[in-house]
Amino acid sequence: MVANWKMHKTVAQSTAYVRELCRLVEQEPLPERVEMVVAPTYLAIAPVAARVRVVGVGVAAQSLDPGREGALTGAVSGYLLFAAGARYAIVGHSERRQQFQETDLMVAERVGAALDAGLTPILCVGESALNRERGETEAVLHRELDAVLGDLPRPAPHLVVAYEPIWAIGTGVAADPAEANRMAALIRRRVDEAWPGAGESVRILYGGSVTVANAAAVFSESEVDGALIGSASLQVQDFVTMARAGGIHQEER
Ligand code: PGA
Secondary structure, three states: OEOOOOOOOOOHHHHHHHHHHHHHHHHOOOOOOOEEEOOOOHHHHHHHHHHHHHHHHHHEEEEEEOOOOEEEEEEEHHHHHHHHHEEEEEEOOHHHHHHHHHHHHHHHHHHHHHHOOOOOOEEEEEOOHHHOOOOOHHHHHHHHHHHHOOOOOOOOOOEEEEEOOHOOOOOOOOOOOHHHHHHHHHHHHHHHHOOOOOOOEEEEEEEEEEOOOOOHHHHHHOOEEEEEEEEHEEEEEEEEHHHHHHHHHHHHH
16 A cells, blocks of 8 residues: 655655654554555655654655766765655656656656666556556556566566556546556566566555545455555545555455
């Protein structure tokens, strides 16, 4: 369960959130198989990581720049993020692809850089409304996956892939759970084709307008292992409620 705060929350607000998160989780532990991750802005990674470590919550960067250290004004590498306490990195979010012109090639480079730095990449893939209308959804998912899978020298055992249809992000219109499940199965198959045997272990998330109201339906699908949640994760109580909903279904499987 990944909370993507995007460009929200000051450092003080971020630490207040995780203080409350720790309190809620200590009060009532999360179901055993639930892994919780928060993705604050770069600024809050270190203070958030220092606080959540004790309760076993992970911290993700929302992006990263390739390389380690060097003359790259404004850049933040995986190495620096890991040192600050991050253990995951969201890569290839559609907002990065669209608003920061990140190409498939750049996404692949960042996934490799995340792995080199010891970060678990959370690779985002997903089609636009136009892609879907034109029947290009499968082709887009394959292209975005192949760019990364084909670029890695060896299978990445901890890879996480988030299926995030662009039309569902921030719109209040989530994908139909059965359709999200079909896409998750397609992603799993593609990973397995590229790296035989790896399909089973890759964790697949759904993202796009997940809320407290629809979380249980999303998690009831067999191929969906979790969720990448934007605006609904900004309220700590809601994030915990959605994580618990996920845990119930994991236990039922
Ligand atoms: P949303 O964002 O939950 O606000 O739709 C999801 C995401 O962008 O990962």
